[in-house]
Amino acid sequence: MDTAWLSEQEREAWLGLIAVVELLPGVLETQLRRDSDLTHFEYFTLAMLSEAPDRTLRMTELAGRTNATLSRLSHVVNRLEQRGLVHRFPCPEDRRATNAQLTEVGWDKVVEAAPGHVSTVRESIFDAITAEQVGQVAQISAQILDRIDAEGIFYPRP
Structure with a gap:
């Protein structure tokens, strides 16, 4: 099998992209922990719920939107639930499924955290x-996601 090695320009682009992918989460995490006592994943989970109808999603859908395993998401939602930010309850349409809903306290937390997060992103x-x-x-990003998230699970595209 012949390997199609990266050109010098492709290598430079790849190394730059990897640097951003590795460094950006730490920048976002530091700001959110300092200013809002949230991890980036906790904030992202709350933000996804804040954008959902009735601020509610099935745990499986929330896992897809946050690119998390159900196990990881369950641990995080448990912590958020203990803080009064999220409430879990059986899904009325399918009692085998569980919904997560952003509470009013959770909504307030997102509203409080969002300006600092957006400023850091900007x-x-x-x-x-x-x-x-x-x-x-x-x-x-859309072209890359078409390859690595073709079903649009993590980031739904029009």
């Missing part, structure tokens, strides 16, 4: 690139 990403590059990042 400072870390969007302030560093042009408006044209924002469109390019969106297009490139």
